[in-house]
Amino acid sequence: MFKKIMIHTKRGIKFIVLFMIASFLIVGAVAFLYKPTYSVYINNEQVGYTENRTELQHKINSYIENGEDSSNVAFVQVGNLPEYKLCLLKRNVVTNDDEIFNKIKEQGVTYYRYYAITENQEEKLYVSSFEEAENVVNQLKEKNSSNIEKMSIVEKYETDLKELVSTEEAVSKLYVEAPKVIQVAQKSTGRYESTGTVNTSLTTPTAKANIGINLIRPVSGVISSRFGVRSSIRKSSHTGLDIATSAGTPIAAAASGTVTFSGYKGSFGNMLVISHGNGVQTYYCHCSKLYVSAGTQVSQGQKIAAVGSTGNSTGPHLHLEVRINGVAYNPQNYLY
Numbered sequence: 091m092f093k094k095i096m097i098h099t100k101r102g103i104k105f106i107v108l109f110m111i112a113s114f115l116i117v118g119a120v121a122f123l124y125k126p127t128y129s130v131y132i133n134n135e136q137v138g139y140t141e142n143r144t145e146l147q148h149k150i151n152s153y154i155e156n157g158e159d160s161s162n163v164a165f166v167q168v169g170n171l172p173e174y175k176l177c178l179l180k181r182n183v184v185t186n187d188d189e190i191f192n193k194i195k196e197q198g199v200t201y202y203r204y205y206a207i208t209e210n211q212e213e214k215l216y217v218s219s220f221e222e223a224e225n226v227v228n229q230l231k232e233k234n235s236s237n238i239e240k241m242s243i244v245e246k247y248e249t250d251l252k253e254l255v256s257t258e259e260a261v262s263k264l265y266v267e268a269p270k271v272i273q274v275a276q277k278s279t280g281r282y283e284s285t286g287t288v289n290t291s292l293t294t295p296t297a298k299a300n301i302g303i304n305l306i307r308p309v310s311g312v313i314s315s316r317f318g319v320r321s322s323i324r325k326s327s328h329t330g331l332d333i334a335t336s337a338g339t340p341i342a343a344a345a346s347g348t349v350t351f352s353g354y355k356g357s358f359g360n361m362l363v364i365s366h367g368n369g370v371q372t373y374y375c376h377c378s379k380l381y382v383s384a385g386t387q388v389s390q391g392q393k394i395a396a397v398g399s400t401g402n403s404t405g406p407h408l409h410l411e412v413r414i415n416g417v418a419y420n421p422q423n424y425l426y
């Protein structure tokens with residue numbers, strides 16, 4: 091009985107040992123022939139295998155964040171990220187991480203971030219960062235560039251990268267010299283003498299610029315043509331506001347200042363310009379009479395001229411302009 095048990099036990103041990111050896115050999119053989127691998131799918135399509143999922147995914151993440159060549163890339167949009175399924179693969183099957191990565195790149199759309207500097211909403215040039223764009227605008231302000239009020243910065247997210255320029259290049263390309271306001275000494279001679287300098291270039295921004303002073307109505311009457319209107323008698327849009335009233339009506343200075351032009355100026359007829367400081371000027375055109383000459387200090391409300399129809403005019407009216415650094419702004423932003 092005891093012997094029988096012994097035989098049984100011996101057999102049992104033998105069996106267990108054999109079983110262990112067999113298992114070990116099988117596991118060894120599997121480990122020798124196969125390796126744990128990730129089968130990679132993009133959009134449910136099997137595209138290859140990788141042994142190092144972490145490294146491949148890291149490379150893909152870095153591509154999404156930085157793109158290929160990292161200048162001004164905001165991000166990369168990829169349609170579908172890969173999915174990984176663990177499997178055992180024969181050791182001789184090649185993995186193809188590079189091919190998988192290239193498949194991701196093929197469907198990637200790179201978005202670039204950069205900044206446009208606009209003048210009258212038109213994109214003029216592009217710089218790399220917001221700081222640079224701000225720098226450009228500040229430098230133009232310091233140089234008193236006459237187009238500064240029309241400029242703004244727009245952030246761009248685009249799939250194509252425009253040519254980016256340096257701060258210095260941007261400043262020199264955008265700078266426009268402000269028309270010089272010459273302070274003319276008061277003359278004792280005739281009131282109709284053409285004196286001072288004037289800029290009659292035509293620009294009509296719709297924005298309201300802060301002029302820092304209060305303007306009063308130079309005349310009361312009927313508004314016969316508004317700012318910005320185009321008509322057959324003008325080459326471009328209307329740079330002022332027309333107020334129709336009877337000829338000879340006195341025109342009051344909209345604010346105090348120095349008369350910088352008083353005389354005949356082509357289609358503007360008899361024209362008077364008052365400079366109020368900080369680049370702000372008011373223009374009074376088509377006058378029948380001019381009561382003050384260039385260089386005169388005038389106070390707000392002072393009679394400076396009379397309504398007429400001189401120059402390019404079809405009837406008595408005051409053509410009033412508000413200009414800041416030579417740029418005409420809508421007078422109705424400030425009065426009427």
Ligand SMILES: [Zn+2]
Nearest residue numbers: 330331332409
């Ligand atoms: Zn007009």
